[in-house]
Amino acid sequence: MFVMPQIIVENVSKRFRLYQERNMTLKDFFVHRKGHRWEEFWALKDVNLEVERGEMVALLGRNGSGKSTLLKLLTRILYPDFGVTQVKGRVSSLLELGAGFHPEFTGRENIFMNASIFGLTRSEIEERYDEIVKFSELEDFINYPVRSYSSGMYMRLAFSVAISVEPDVLLIDEILAVGDAGFQAKCLERIRSLKRSGKTIVLVTHDTSVVERMCDRALWLNKGRVEALGISREVVSEYLNFVADEEGNRHNEENVKSSTEKEELNQTVEAQMDEKRPEEQRKGNRAVEITKVTIASPEGREQASFRTGAALMIEIHYLAYVETEDPVFGIGIVRSDGVHCYGVNTDIDSMRLPDLQAGQRGIVRFIVEKLHLLNGTYRLSVACHSRDGLPYDYHTEMYTFNVDSITRDVGVGRLEHRWVIE
Amino acid sequence: MPILSFFRELYRYREMLKNLINRELRTRYKASVIGFLWTFINPLIMLVVYTTFFSIIARGAAIQPYSIFLFCALLPWIYFQTGVQTSTVSIVGNANLVKKVYFPNELLPLATVMASLVNYLLGLLILIPADFIFGVHLNFSVVFFVPIVIVQSILILGFSYWLSALNVFFRDVEHITGVIFTAWFYITPVMYQMELIPPEYRGLYMLNPMTPITLAYRDIFLYGRIPDLGSLFKVAVGGCILMISGLMAFRKMRKRFAEEL
Structure with missing residues (x-):
């Protein structure tokens, strides 16, 4: 019929x-x-x-x-x-x-x-x-x-x-x-x-x-x-x-542009984010404020799309308003459908950060050598809190990046593997 | 046939029509303390003011009782004016809806006109007791109320479809209608008797579709006589032509509403 x-x-x-x-x-x-x-x-x-x-x-x-x-x-x-x-x-x-x-x-x-x-x-x-x-x-x-x-x-x-x-x-x-x-x-x-x-x-x-x-x-x-x-x-x-190519082109062009222009561009990107993200996704007493977060390649080039297996760097810019002992920085990654993919912080990794002075600025870099996530849109949370969990500044799912994979395996992440056939 | 598919969609979306009318009526007095009672209070105060003014201050008006004479023509005039004016802005005012959801847009002018009609009918609840108070006896001629109000509503809808659609493209339309209504009020025998008009202008005067309608209402609510059905029929024919053409024009222009808003 x-x-x-x-x-x-x-x-x-x-x-x-x-x-x-x-x-x-x-x-x-x-x-x-x-x-x-x-x-x-x-x-x-x-x-x-x-x-x-x-x-x-x-x-x-x-x-x-x-x-x-x-x-x-x-x-x-x-x-x-x-x-x-x-x-x-x-x-x-x-x-x-x-x-x-x-x-x-x-x-x-x-x-x-x-x-x-x-x-x-x-x-x-x-x-x-x-x-x-x-x-x-x-x-x-x-x-x-x-x-x-x-x-x-x-x-x-x-x-x-x-x-x-x-x-x-x-x-x-x-x-x-x-x-x-x-x-x-x-x-x-x-x-x-x-x-x-x-x-x-x-x-x-x-x-x-x-x-x-x-x-x-x-x-x-x-x-x-x-x-x-x-x-x-x-x-x-x-x-x-196509998107990755275009993205690459755009970033090359951007690097040529003057730094002020780049600043403006960042501001518009941030403004767009603010529009989408209500204030409830941010909490904490701001003893330490996270002033800027960038998702970038390890060379420091800002990037919104990554290939599975590529390297990724998250830069967390912070500013301490008061003297702070034992700060802990952390990140969390959630897939757009709500699957929690990964979360870690400096405390879990047994790191002890130096105390921060009032007015001190700095950058914490989180570097992933091989991003084993598969295709999808992911949302990034970053946080700064005390060792006993008092939040200074939480940015919950405020940042987004895409991962695309050229291979066709499915799931959340790629497990390092090999096949043995006998 | 535009009119047929119009009624089909109307039937399917009858719940929405009902809700739109309801919303129209409720939001008008929303957040005011006595709310819906305002619908009654407005005409009531009007009636009291006119009665006081014309029976105490400006005595000797030739027509008695003048307050009924005026009131039974003023209520349908208000229906006419608010019906056309609020529906003229009904598409532009609901841009949020028109741009974002599909529904038969024809419902919007219809709903505002229907809401004005409800207000008019509620006003009658003041008029009829007033008739008794002033000693005017209503008789069987009030059954003509139904055809008169239907003819008037068709006429209003005719204007509404044309103007609400045109107003999307030319926003002056809503302002122009405001000016026109002010003038129109004076060429309609609401405040005075038709007899005031010199006979040589009467023919021209009767071309105003609101004249036969106003006279007809006065016939049934004041004089207790059968209205002039001939002139009413002419208004009915004219109203139907206006409404069908308006509906067709509306449906043609509707396709570009979402872009223009």
């Missing part, structure tokens, strides 16, 4: 107009006739994709490559300028969690409002209500207005509603940025079970390990064009090679 694909994207192009002046007024339009001051920008160009029922496809690409635009076309928030998109069945999109939440309304009221936006009827929502609350783990807070929720609680509620719709097609944008590591793992598990039950899923993520483990196929977009479409493992490795 011939089965029509669940999703068809045929020769789709999407153009955006970047207005120099937003929000034209009628006067501009009629009197000055200046309705034409825009620049064109093709967010997507000649994209083709067919997704079969029950398939899970990842969209890969750097920021601005058109991934999110494609998802928005599939949900019909945007419409293509050329070509056709066709999606069969009920679509639920997890593009922007919590859109339509009203801060003054309670969690319960927002569940009913939000679920109805996804097209559920009253009885359908009532049926799912308990499950939504249970999944969000917000039983105790459900009758409070959501303005009193933390951002993590807010996202948990939003995700729980969105996932409860039981759609035929699920479109997901960067959900791995939701909540804490534990909840992320739970989200992934739910997505996996939806996949098992035959739902069609299109997913945007930067976490290539998720793509490899969960997706059947991947579509790699580069500047709005399809760069590759195929088995996810193959596309991911192509993509990572």
Whole structure:
């Protein structure tokens, strides 16, 4: 029997107009006739994709490559300028969690409002209500207005509603940025079970390990064009090679740039991190402050992607505000799905650090000769505390790096091994 | 057929429509102490002010009781004005939703108009007892309330679809409507009798769709007589044309909402 694909994207192009002046007024339009001051920008160009029922496809690409635009076309928030998109069945999109939440309304009221936006009827929502609350783990807070929720609680509620719709097609944008590591793992598990039950899923993520483990196929977009479409493992490795090359080029260029420019660049990187990471990921009395953390190659070149087996250096810049005896520095590495991969500190390694004077600055370097982690996105925590555990400054999962592997072994880390065949 | 698929989606998203109306009504008075009671208090205070002013201070208004004369026309005018003006900004005001989730955007103007309608109906709860207090006897002609309010709502929706969509592209629309409504109020017989208009202008005057509607409300709530169905029918036809064209234009422009917001 011939089965029509669940999703068809045929020769789709999407153009955006970047207005120099937003929000034209009628006067501009009629009197000055200046309705034409825009620049064109093709967010997507000649994209083709067919997704079969029950398939899970990842969209890969750097920021601005058109991934999110494609998802928005599939949900019909945007419409293509050329070509056709066709999606069969009920679509639920997890593009922007919590859109339509009203801060003054309670969690319960927002569940009913939000679920109805996804097209559920009253009885359908009532049926799912308990499950939504249970999944969000917000039983105790459900009758409070959501303005009193933390951002993590807010996202948990939003995700729980969105996932409860039981759609035929699920479109997901960067959900791995939701909540804490534990909840992320739970989200992934739910997505996996939806996949098992035959739902069609299109997913945007930067976490290539998720793509490899969960997706059947991947579509790699580069500047709005399809760069590759195929088995996810193959596309991911192509993509990572491309990223690593580009990263390398960028760093070479950066080294040529003047140091002030580099400083600025660092600041923007840090600013982006701050935006993503709430203050709750930082704690401690700041007797010793960790002023800067860089992830770099052992030569000191900052780097965000590493090959399995390559060397890695973490630099922890610190500043002691008061005289401090026996400081301990530590690091921890967690994979994006919440698996704790490694943690160690100077105390565990039986090192005794010299006492710090008030006002003393310095750098602690943690060097890994061979990084045996496999494919994935990892989050780094660094910490400084006293020997009996009093926190001075904790940066919990505030830094991120990627590891990609050219071999195809699976798991968390590569065990040094050999085969003996008799 | 745009109208058919409109009703299909409307039916599927009926829960959302209900919630949007509810949200509209509740947020209007949210965080105020007496909350929803304001819906009643506003028209009540209006009624008291007019009665006091026209029966004590400015006595001798030709029409008696003037407060009912004014009130039964003012309530539907407020429905008309707030209905059109709030729905004009309904797409822009809900940019967060429109840009981020798929749902039939047609619900937004509809929900704001429906919320204004609910407020209007609640205002009637003040008007009807006032009728009794001032000795106006309501009779069977009030059954015409249903067709009149339906015609008026269709008319309002017609304006709403055109203006809410256009306002996404030209933000002046919301300001222009504000100005137009101020003037429009005076060419509608809300505060005065139609007879004040010189006969040679009457034909022109009746082109204002709110004139037959206002007169019809006054017929049933003040004079207790059957309204002029002929002129009402013309408004109904005009309103339907406006609404269907508005809906079609809206659905065409909707495709670019998310980009323009």
